[in-house]
Amino acid sequence: MIMLNMVFKTGQMFKILLLCFLTFKAVEGVQITTNVSTKVDAAVHLIHTADIMNYTTDVNKYNLDLSGITSLVFKIKSCSDAHVLLSSSGVRNSSEPLYEIYIGYHNNESYITYCEDNPPAYGSNNSIVFSTENILNCTVYLPFWVSWSDKDIKLGTGKFVGDNVLGNLTITHNFEVKSIGVFTDHLRLGNWIIQLEVSDKFAGYFDSCIMNNTKSDMVVVDDINCSKMSCGASCGMSKTCMGYNFNSAINRCELLWFVSDVVTDIPHHTEAGWRFYSKCFNRKSACLGCYF
Incomplete structure (x- = not known):
């Protein structure tokens, strides 16, 4: 070197x-891809799982500097129940502020949740739910994106950030995302193709x-x-x-x-x-x- x-x-x-x-x-910006498979044999959700980051697969196997990025583009093949966790902790500490994007709860609904601490104290979390029937597919990779700039956490479909917004949550306080994890629960197998931006x-x-x-x-x-x-x-x-x-x-x-x-x-x-x-x-x- x-x-x-x-x-x-x-x-x-x-x-x-x-x-x-x-x-x-x-x-x-250069994007590099990482492929992961996930499957959690339990029902796991941000608001009632204290050690939730322990269930996730870290998508940053290349050890890139994630500070400053404000979006993530990925494809997923799963029947339902896919989660993206965005953490303010560089060491994946579940007690630090988190965003959770829950895609396809029983393949009917999706959630975006912000939590200041975990497990959450009364009033320390904020969440929105929206209808997304048949949003995931068991046999076909489908493209999604999430973004978290300007105190707005958004979920959308497609390859381009900003297109086809499914739902968004506006929060009072935002944070810099330092680590990202994904998982699928309820015994659902999830296959992910995730793009990470290479910092310049x-x-x-x-x-x-x-x-x-x-x-x-x-x-x-x-x-x-x-x-x-x-x-x-x-x-x-x-x-x-x-x-x-x-x-x-x-x-x-x-x-x-x-x-x-x-x-x-x-x-x-x-x-x-x-x-x-x-x-x-x-x-x-x-x-x-x-x-x-």
């Missing part, structure tokens, strides 16, 4: 800035993920001759670049981007002399190339 910490001459800096300007393209808070680190003699097959946005440090600096200064291939024998640098803005894989192949380096986020703990 390497850290960028260097001083450039004026000409070198100008060349790197020009390179970044030429290769930069507008990026709304590049930590300044690259990790080779022990990928000696390995070349990534991501999109090459630029191909240059330079040192490894210059290659890393060029990638680090561009939001477009998510990693690079480098060949030290010929000082060849390939700056890389994903095929699309939704990432399910980082393809690579064996090639002598090359090494793939992945950008790291959330300090050194979320180096995306090492997870695929």
Whole structure:
């Protein structure tokens, strides 16, 4: 793992800035997917289950920095009773303030609940229920989204946040979501495909993920001759670049981007002399190339 910490001459800096300007393209945010299966053999609900986060599956297996995100897009295949828990606690502490989005209670109704503490004291929770008959399907993945900005927690259907709102709960106090968990109860099997946004808070680190003699097959946005440090600096200064291939024998640098803005894989192949380096986020703990 390497850290960028260097001083450039004026000409070198100008060349790197020009390179970044030429290769930069507008990026709304990279989304990576995580697949989980859930099944709880009991009836679990925020307002009467004190340790509810213990029943959830943490969707953040990539250890991304979730602070600042205000929405979640996912698909689910389940007959009924799907829950999304949004916690103010980074360690999934059930006693801290929570939002619960309960989709398809017996496949007839859905709830959005805000709870200041758990188990809730009198008056410390707020909830809304709305009719959503046959909202889930036992055999087909259906798309949903939830959002929690501007003191408004919303549930909707489709791939785009803001479309087809099913219901919303307006609250007096909102909080920053730091962890997210999902589950299905009442013995219902749930299969989830969840998209998480990659923060643009590049930590300044690259990790080779022990990928000696390995070349990534991501999109090459630029191909240059330079040192490894210059290659890393060029990638680090561009939001477009998510990693690079480098060949030290010929000082060849390939700056890389994903095929699309939704990432399910980082393809690579064996090639002598090359090494793939992945950008790291959330300090050194979320180096995306090492997870695929």
